[in-house]
Amino acid sequence: QVQLVESGGGLVQAGGSLSLSCAASGRTSSITGTGWFRQAPGKEREFVAAHGLSRYYTAYADSVKGRFTISRDNAKNTVYLQMNSLKPEDTAVYYCAASKNWVRPATIAECDYWGQGTQVTVSS
DSSP: OEEEEEEOOOOEEEOOOOEEEEEEEEEEEGGOEEEEEETTTSSOEEEEEEEEEETTTTTEEETTTTHHHHHHHTTTTTTEEESSOGGGGOOOEEEEEEEESSSOSSSGGGGOOOOOOOEEEEEO
């Protein structure tokens, strides 16, 4: 089993920045890829970004491309999401996820483990 714990959410004004972290523990050697998803009130959970074992294996949703950066520290078993130029529509609960099979998990079905989520609120 793998446990994921997110941190770093909060309240920020539009145009500001936030950085999220996701620390993995347990059988981390089984993880092939990690990702960030988000869920706004009344909406479905959606893909934000993904990162494989190599820094060359990254993917982003079009809505965050150029503003968000995903990175991973394999030595610390931690994945980060740097969010810049935040917009009110980025407001959501952000979830960290990990996959045992997919290098860049981009759908809910491709993820095997989930964190508890952290709230990000962007005020206008």
